[in-house]
Structures are given as structure tokens and as C-alpha cells.
Amino acid sequence: MMRDTFLPFAKPSISEEAIAEVVDSLRSGWLTTGPKLQKFESMLQSYVNAPHALCLSSATAGLQLALMALNLQPEDEVITTPMTFAATLNVIEMVGATVKLVDVSKDTYNIDVEQIKSAITPKTKAIMPVHFAGLPVDLDPIYDLAEKHGLYVIEDAAHAIGAEYKGKKIGSFGDIQVFSFHPNKNMTTGEGGCVITRDDQIAKHIMLTRFHGMDREAWNRFGKSGSAHYQIVYPGFKYNMMDLQAALGIHQLPLLDEFIQKRTQLANRYLDKLQGFDYLILPKEPAYEHKHAWHLFAPMVNPAKTDLTRDQFMQKLKSMNIGCGIHYEAAHLYPYYADKYGFKEGDFPNAEFIGKHVISLPLFPDMTETEQDEVIDALTCIFENKD
Numbered sequence: 001m002m003r004d005t006f007l008p009f010a011k012p013s014i015s016e017e018a019i020a021e022v023v024d025s026l027r028s029g030w031l032t033t034g035p036k037l038q039k040f041e042s043m044l045q046s047y048v049n050a051p052h053a054l055c056l057s058s059a060t061a062g063l064q065l066a067l068m069a070l071n072l073q074p075e076d077e078v079i080t081t082p083m084t085f086a087a088t089l090n091v092i093e094m095v096g097a098t099v100k101l102v103d104v105s106k107d108t109y110n111i112d113v114e115q116i117k118s119a120i121t122p123k124t125k126a127i128m129p130v131h132f133a134g135l136p137v138d139l140d141p142i143y144d145l146a147e148k149h150g151l152y153v154i155e156d157a158a159h160a161i162g163a164e165y166k167g168k169k170i171g172s173f174g175d176i177q178v179f180s181f182h183p184n185k186n187m188t189t190g191e192g193g194c195v196i197t198r199d200d201q202i203a204k205h206i207m208l209t210r211f212h213g214m215d216r217e218a219w220n221r222f223g224k225s226g227s228a229h230y231q232i233v234y235p236g237f238k239y240n241m242m243d244l245q246a247a248l249g250i251h252q253l254p255l256l257d258e259f260i261q262k263r264t265q266l267a268n269r270y271l272d273k274l275q276g277f278d279y280l281i282l283p284k285e286p287a288y289e290h291k292h293a294w295h296l297f298a299p300m301v302n303p304a305k306t307d308l309t310r311d312q313f314m315q316k317l318k319s320m321n322i323g324c325g326i327h328y329e330a331a332h333l334y335p336y337y338a339d340k341y342g343f344k345e346g347d348f349p350n351a352e353f354i355g356k357h358v359i360s361l362p363l364f365p366d367m368t369e370t371e372q373d374e375v376i377d378a379l380t381c382i383f384e385n386k387d
């Protein structure tokens, strides 16, 4: 049965309270960084139990400023994986450092810790693991390696606010974590991101660089008690988050755990109903204790069981009014990286396999079981040629 309307693969859940809060900001006349951002940041600090939660215009900005705070030099290497959104690699280039890639596990799509060991050189300065789809990376051995070699760990936690590793929230320990609040993510501020750190110096640097390099939080310099004067102590960017965005965040964060619970129920239901459906390779979870944030449900089309390519399958799903996404194609094969570093097919076989076969199926908190059943029926139809 064909759906009448298009089912998106992701959709934010915005409460009436959040809408009213945005309207309140609009009516107040204070649209940009201000009291609502302060409130949202302190809510984030409490949520992850960290002393610094610094919001920015995007997670990309957060990753960039986190790297800048490490004062990297052009020859310095940052280790990450090709199975990520391009922003993870782009920021390393933007700060003038060198991208060093290692492959991922074909089961979890997360960085292969064993391969990090052989990628570390005297020039390595940081490791940037990605908690893919909200599934926490095995952090203990990564932090052990970092300590042994004097490296920083910047966790690309764009997918992972609310996830837990061995009973601890992502963001509640470690060096630096960066969350994204893009509308597809588990909670949203429209666009936006947040850097979490326990390091006062790093926090100070990010506070400077996110707003022109002004020597103090200068958002209220036009207010009655604010001072119109400031000094520029560093050449900074304009990466601040607006109150309009924070207004959404203030009402998204208290619902986050509930959103994740709904995502988890739906993800488990997919896993249950698709058990034995060999046309797809289902996502697997590691043995260590963790809480998955289920930002994505991203199985792979199984080339051993079907001649349909992932892209043909996507087209068929879309023609049946069902949205889907690709997260991600292997980043080392993008022209910029292939040209600059000489990366080629065969360099990171697991990331390449995932990149060719992965597909994100619809998953969002307000998706109904009926909608999910329609997706599952469509899968059966497509693979068993019943359309």
C-alpha cells in the first residue's frame, strides 16, 4: 500500500512551549545572544554535569574552535575516520593541520581502536572519534592511548547528546565533546552546536574565538548595566548562538531523554521485525556497557543477497513516498581529500563498504508504529519484487 504523503527520514518534535518561547524572544526585542542562551548553557552544564557548555552556531564551528584551542601547527596530525560527515575532516583542514584517517568497524561504523595505535606518530596531536549514530565509541582504550602519547581527544558527539558509555553520559568525562543541534539531530535549536569541556583554558579560548576575540562576554554591552567598551585580544569568529535558537533548546533539552526512549523503542522494533530479513545487514552493538542515542537507524543493503544497489533501493523507497538518507559516503574518496592526500579506493575498505551500502531509514520520536510498518512493508515489497 502506497502512502499518500511523504514520510521524512527525520523530523524534529517542537512543543508549543518552545514555539511560545521563540515568540517571546521576538516580542522582547532581544533576538541574539542573551539571557536565554545563558539559561540554555547552564541547563546543558547540569545535563552533562560539566563546568563548561559553550553554545555556538553549529557543531562544525565547535569542532573548529576546539581544534584551534589546541594551537595546532601545520604538520600536526589529527586522527579520525572516513565514516563521518565531511565537517569532521573539513575542520582539521580549516585549522591547517593534517588529516590522518583510520578505518572503522563494519559492525558499529565506529573507529577501530586497534588501528589508532598504528596511526599515532610523533606529529599526532589529537584523536577525533565520532560516536556514529549516537553509539558511543569505546572510549577507555582511546583515552588510555591519549594519555600514553600526550594527545587530546575531541569527541565528535554531533549524534550523541544523551548517549552513555559505561554508565556515564557522553560529555560527563574526558577532554572535549561537541554536540550538534541541527534539526535532524536528537534535539534541535534550528542550527547550533555546543562544546563541552572541563578545561578552563580551552573554555576561555573558545569563549574568545566564538565572538570576535572580545575580552569578556560582551553580549549585553548595549544594556543599561553593560559597558560599550571592549578589547580585542585575539582574532575571533562570529559563531555565537542566538537567543532565538536557545529558546528552542530550553524546551528541547528537558524532552531529550524521552525522545531517545522513543527512538530506542522504534529502533528495537526495526531490529526485531527485520530479524532474518537478509536483504539488509542490520546495525550491531558492541559488548561494552552503553546507552545508544539512536540518532540514526542505518542498516546496509546486503550485496550478497540482492542485485539492487543502495541507490536503486533509495529511489524505489522514495517513489513509495518514504524518505531515507545516506550517512555517509566514505569521506576519503571526496575529490578534495583524494587529491590532497592521494587517498584511493581500497585504503579504508570497511568505510568504503559502508559508504556504498548504508541507508538511513525513517526514525524520529513522533513516528508511529503504523508508519514504521509501512516502511517495513515497503522493504519487503522492494526486495521481494512485489511492487
Ligand SMILES: Cc1ncc(COP(=O)(O)O)c(C=O)c1O
Binding pocket: 058, 059, 060, 061, 084, 085, 087, 088, 130, 156, 158, 159, 179, 180, 181, 182, 192, 193
Ligand atoms: C558526525 C558529524 N559531525 C559534525 C557535524 C556538523 O554538525 P553541524 O551541522 O551542527 O555543524 C555533523 C552534522 O551532521 C555530523 O553528523
